[in-house]
Amino acid sequence: MSDTIFTKIIAGEIPCHRVYEDELVLAFLDIGPLATGHTLVIPKEAAKTLDELSGESAAAIGRVLPGISRAVMHATGASSYNILQNNGADAHQEVMHVHFHVIPRFKDKQAGAGLGIIWKTQEINHDDASELAKKIRDQLS
Numbered sequence: 001m002s003d004t005i006f007t008k009i010i011a012g013e014i015p016c017h018r019v020y021e022d023e024l025v026l027a028f029l030d031i032g033p034l035a036t037g038h039t040l041v042i043p044k045e046a047a048k049t050l051d052e053l054s055g056e057s058a059a060a061i062g063r064v065l066p067g068i069s070r071a072v073m074h075a076t077g078a079s080s081y082n083i084l085q086n087n088g089a090d091a092h093q094e095v096m097h098v099h100f101h102v103i104p105r106f107k108d109k110q111a112g113a114g115l116g117i118i119w120k121t122q123e124i125n126h127d128d129a130s131e132l133a134k135k136i137r138d139q140l141s
Contacts, residue, residue, distance in 0.1 A: 006042050006097040020068055024060035027068050030101065037076035037104040041068055048096045049087040061100065069102050078104030 008014045010026055019039055020027035030038040041064065043057040050058070069081055084101040086093040 002096075004095050004097045006040075006095055006099065007046055010042075010044050019071070020064060022060070022064070024057055025064050027064070027102075034101075035076075035078075035104050035106065037072045037078065037102075039068060039072050039102040041065055041100040041102060043098055045098075047098050049093070050085065050098055051087065053098050057098075065100060065102075072102050072104055076104045077106075079107045080105040 005014060009016045009028065016028040016031075018026065018028045020041075024044055025041065026044060027039055027041040030040050041061060043053060043061055045054060045057040047053040047057070065083070069083070072078065073081060082101070082103040082105060084103060085099070087098075
C-alpha cells in the first residue's frame with residue numbers, strides 16, 4: 001500500500017490532534033471537520049478497505065470505537081452522532097486507508113455543519129434476495 005496522509009500521521013511525519021492511541025489504533029480530530037469534534041479512528045495497519053483489514057485490527061477498532069464515541073459526545077455536548085465508514089472510490093472514500101468518522105450531531109444543527117444524508121430505498125425482490133442471501137452465506141462458510 002502506498003503512503004497516505006494517514007500513514008504519515010501514524011509515522012509522526014504530519015502532526016495531528018490525537019485523542020487516543022494504542023498499539024493498533026489511532027484517533028485524532030479531522031482537519032476538515034463536518035462538525036465540532038469530528039474525529040477519525042484509524043487502524044495503524046495499512047489496509048485500503050475494511051475487507052482487507054486483519055481481524056486483529058478490526059477487533060481493536062471495534063473495542064475502542066464505543067468509548068471514543070462516548071468521549072466525543074461528552075466533550076462536545078452533542079445530542080447524537082454518526083459513524084461513517086466508506087470503502088473504495090465509488091463509495092466516496094478519499095483517503096485509501098481504512099478510517100471511521102465519528103461525527104457529532106447537535107440539536108441546534110450547528111451552523112455550518114455538514115453531512116446531509118439522502119437514503120433512497122428500493123423495493124426488495126424476495127426471490128432474488130433469498131438467492132443472494134444464500135450466496136453470501138456460502139461465502140461466509
